[in-house]
Amino acid sequence: MKIQLDDYYVFCQVAKYGSMKQASEKTRLPLSTVSRRVVALEENLGLQLFIRNKNKLMLSNEGGRYYQKLSGMVEVLANTIDELNDDSGLLSGHIVISTTKLFYTRFIHPAILSLLKDNPKLSVELKHSVNSTTLTDDVDIAVVNGELPESNLIARKLIELELAFMANEEFAQQYKDEIANGEFNALPYVATLSHPSLPITNKSTDEVIKIQPSQKFSVIDAEMLLSAINDGLGYAIVPLYATESQNEQFKLVPIFEDYALAPVPFSLLYRSRNLQSAAQRAVVDAIVSAFK
Numbered sequence: 031m032k033i034q035l036d037d038y039y040v041f042c043q044v045a046k047y048g049s050m051k052q053a054s055e056k057t058r059l060p061l062s063t064v065s066r067r068v069v070a071l072e073e074n075l076g077l078q079l080f081i082r083n084k085n086k087l088m089l090s091n092e093g094g095r096y097y098q099k100l101s102g103m104v105e106v107l108a109n110t111i112d113e114l115n116d117d118s119g120l121l122s123g124h125i126v127i128s129t130t131k132l133f134y135t136r137f138i139h140p141a142i143l144s145l146l147k148d149n150p151k152l153s154v155e156l157k158h159s160v161n162s163t164t165l166t167d168d169v170d171i172a173v174v175n176g177e178l179p180e181s182n183l184i185a186r187k188l189i190e191l192e193l194a195f196m197a198n199e200e201f202a203q204q205y206k207d208e209i210a211n212g213e214f215n216a217l218p219y220v221a222t223l224s225h226p227s228l229p230i231t232n233k234s235t236d237e238v239i240k241i242q243p244s245q246k247f248s249v250i251d252a253e254m255l256l257s258a259i260n261d262g263l264g265y266a267i268v269p270l271y272a273t274e275s276q277n278e279q280f281k282l283v284p285i286f287e288d289y290a291l292a293p294v295p296f297s298l299l300y301r302s303r304n305l306q307s308a309a310q311r312a313v314v315d316a317i318v319s320a321f322k
Contacts, residue, residue, distance in 0.1 A: 195291070
């Protein structure tokens with residue numbers, strides 16, 4: 031059997047992203063080349079690696095077995111070849127980072143900007159974070175928050191951020207009795223889709239409680255969160271750093287001040303370093319250094 035390593039690499043990229051189009055974009059190969067190499071590999075192996083439906087591309091049982099065995103080794107080989115072929119001493123490659131706009135702008139941008147200016151062959155793609163505790167297949171590095179699940183991924187703590195209950199002034203006045211009585215669940219609440227679970231402590235009694243507020247509105251990011259509570263749709267738990275640059279635009283006040291929120295940890299989540307390219311390791315190191 032003639033072994034074409036490129037075909038296995040392309041197969042693993044299609045399996046990773048679940049789409050020939052996305053694999054084409056990530057590998058910077060023409061879509062026709064990606065399709066041709068997958069078909070050639072299937073013919074060479076005498077196996078159907080993908081189940082093709084009208085709108086979906088799924089691994090077959092055999093395809094899943096090949097991907098599980100090959101994906102890690104193929105990534106390591108591809109990264110090693112890239113490093114050997116790059117004799118300029120500069121970083122190259124395409125790195126995908128998952129984070130929120132506000133967190134990236136506030137904490138990470140200067141480090142990435144410097145890295146991109148110093149390495150013309152390096153490119154970075156930002157994807158908006160829609161899950162607070164995981165790393166999806168189409169992302170190399172993710173900024174996550176809250177408690178992390180057990181996994182074989184590597185997590186490095188970046189920072190802990192203070193939180194507060196916030197609302198606009200009219201809302202605080204309208205519901206002053208409920209706020210004074212600590213009636214969290216009786217008031218309309220604005221949440222982010224990736225909202226962490228946080229302990230709340232009564233400052234007077236040190237009692238730790240759990241709340242289940244009525245979600246009036248669920249939004250995508252902190253900027254939308256601030257806008258929604260500024261418009262009076264409800265109250266929210268807000269990271270204090272998010273209000274620092276928004277004081278003029280939003281007129282918000284703290285509420286439930288008799289209760290304290292534990293700071294929320296933000297971490298960098300990524301795969302084992304032996305599965306990373308030099309560029310991925312450099313991006314991780316640059317982000318971590320920004321918090322020292």
